Amino acid sequence: MGKTRILLIEDEESIASFMAMYLRKEGFEVDMAADGAGGIKLAARRPPQVVILDLMLPDMDGFEVCRRLRRESDVPIIMLTARDAATDKVVGLELGADDYVTKPFDPRELVARVKSVLRRAQARVQPAGTGPLSLGEVSLDPERHEVSVAGKPVQMTAKEFDLLHYLLMNEGLALSRQQLLEQVWGYDFLGDTRTVDVHINQVRKKLGGAAEIETVWGVGYKMK
Numbered sequence: 001m002g003k004t005r006i007l008l009i010e011d012e013e014s015i016a017s018f019m020a021m022y023l024r025k026e027g028f029e030v031d032m033a034a035d036g037a038g039g040i041k042l043a044a045r046r047p048p049q050v051v052i053l054d055l056m057l058p059d060m061d062g063f064e065v066c067r068r069l070r071r072e073s074d075v076p077i078i079m080l081t082a083r084d085a086a087t088d089k090v091v092g093l094e095l096g097a098d099d100y101v102t103k104p105f106d107p108r109e110l111v112a113r114v115k116s117v118l119r120r121a122q123a124r125v126q127p128a129g130t131g132p133l134s135l136g137e138v139s140l141d142p143e144r145h146e147v148s149v150a151g152k153p154v155q156m157t158a159k160e161f162d163l164l165h166y167l168l169m170n171e172g173l174a175l176s177r178q179q180l181l182e183q184v185w186g187y188d189f190l191g192d193t194r195t196v197d198v199h200i201n202q203v204r205k206k207l208g209g210a211a212e213i214e215t216v217w218g219v220g221y222k223m224k
Ligand code: CA
Pocket: 010, 011, 012, 054, 055, 056, 057
């Protein structure tokens, strides 16, 4: 089996080479890009298994890079944010980032995040063996990784897909935010339950009212 390739998009030379050194020591292959455009090109030429993306880049911000990468692939993206602003995290997650790490960080923490998104990505490849699920006009095919509303395909990020999949599998049941975090993001996800709310809103928008995700006050959500 080949090495797991990580694409590091970060313009600060010292931080980038420091992270690369740690990741290589852990047995990863590391590609580096010093700006957004270079990172997008490199991702197309040598598809990575994980992208580590700095928010502050010289040519475009990390959000834009994330948006463009998401058009092409479901690769797990970990955002590096220098700020601890909650809005950055929310915007990043809405755009399809899988996780984030706030600078300054311990490199061991970053390595742990990388391993965690890889585990979750692998778990996604082997779904629970369910066939296509449907509710009203919404249908989801776990094997083909496709969602459609009234027969029309709907683009979803990997997380949105996983969340809808879990909700459909548990149709009619009230699911707590904590339960959704654990089941969809994994026990070791560092984010808080606000992450769940952000993704629920995205999924609601994409379903356009074709199926209802009801808010259960004091608990979480229910699909019906
Ligand atoms: Ca930077």
